[in-house]
Amino acid sequence: MLLNFAKMQALGNDFMIVDGISQPVAFSPTAIQRLADRKRGVGFDQLLLVEPPYSPEVDFHYRIFNADGSEVGQCGNGARCFARFVRHLGLTWKNRIRVSTIAGEMNMQIEEEGLVTVDIAVPTFEPEQIPMQFVGPGPQHKMLLDGVETSFTALSVGNPHAVLDVRDVALAAVAEIGQAICESPVFPQQTNVGFLQIIDRATVRLRVYERGVGETEACGSGACAAVVAGRQRGLLDEQVQVQLPGGTLTVRWPGEGQPVQLTGPAVLVYEGQIEL
The missing domain is CATH 3.10.310.10 (Diaminopimelate Epimerase; Chain A, domain 1)
Structure with missing residues (x-):
């Protein structure tokens, strides 16, 4: 199976981003570790996956996998790359994008000059x-x-x-x-x-x-x-x-x-x- 992907970076924090809407995608932790290898794979800090929305209130579902294959709920640099990626592919033409993650929902705003602003989360100390x-x-x-x-x-x-x-x-x-x-x-x-x-x-x-x-x-x-x-x-x-x-x-x-x-x-x- 040939997988289409993009490599993106935000201040040197690098990502492999995959469109999971236009092509069938499934990643095991072992497969992610292999792809993350900088000598034998694509090489990245995190793998980001674009999925269809899980509810009508959001535009996409945003999944984040660390290089060791574990799934996590937040990545601010990745979120900015996610927003630029879905616009680049024409999956949306919005400047303000709302996504869900396993940690909750967040907004992404595409600005001028290649900048993106994201609402990360309400912090908690509990x-x-x-x-x-x-x-x-x-x-x-x-x-x-x-x-x-x-x-x-x-x-x-x-x-x-x-x-x-x-x-x-x-x-x-x-x-x-x-x-x-x-x-x-x-x-x-x-x-x-x-x-x-x-x-x-x-x-x-x-x-x-x-x-x-x-x-x-x-x-x-x-x-x-x-x-x-x-x-x-x-x-x-x-x-x-x-x-x-x-x-x-x-x-x-x-x-x-x-x-x-x-x-x-x-x-x-x-x-x-x-x-x-």
């Missing part, structure tokens, strides 16, 4: 909704890593995140600490781990260790979680520029009970076919 095993007051928590107490903010923006403050993000032990927190039994579904350096109230630097992937050049939901964590402690303004290794995203969060908005580019790299 442990059972992240999910995480800690009980007691939050959203700041502590964990012992190799005998060293590490503090972080835990929250969900449609997927789980732990956000740590660092003095210099360039010197942060992202791989080691990120993997340790990500795979801790405290997070039964694992978690994404953000390393946040606050420059001023409107500017931060960020690196993210993504569950099922490792460190990526950019993480849209991670940028949103980091800004929410900083805002929750009164350290950041409503709109913040988030500088990641792959480039800069704009995150806006009006406050409690409101969705986080993420704005940034999305680029088509190439289209192709692969034998499954």
Whole structure:
């Protein structure tokens, strides 16, 4: 079977995107892992699948698979690529697109100059909704890593995140600490781990260790979680520029009970076919 697909990227966070409306598609975790291999497959951080809407209130269903084959509920950079992809294929001519995911519904707005704004989710700090095993007051928590107490903010923006403050993000032990927190039994579904350096109230630097992937050049939901964590402690303004290794995203969060908005580019790299 020949599968049509596109390769897209958003600040270096790269995706294989598949139209599951115009062609029959089924992916096993093993098949996704094989496709994700950067030497023997297409190579990507996540695979995104466009499906027909599950309800009349939305335009599409949006599915996200990590490189290890696990399905997740949110990917902000992927959402921007999703919006550009369905317009590119002519699956819709709308500028404002509404989709469902396993984590809920979200809006995507195609802007000028290749930018897309997505409403990520209303953040939650409730442990059972992240999910995480800690009980007691939050959203700041502590964990012992190799005998060293590490503090972080835990929250969900449609997927789980732990956000740590660092003095210099360039010197942060992202791989080691990120993997340790990500795979801790405290997070039964694992978690994404953000390393946040606050420059001023409107500017931060960020690196993210993504569950099922490792460190990526950019993480849209991670940028949103980091800004929410900083805002929750009164350290950041409503709109913040988030500088990641792959480039800069704009995150806006009006406050409690409101969705986080993420704005940034999305680029088509190439289209192709692969034998499954």
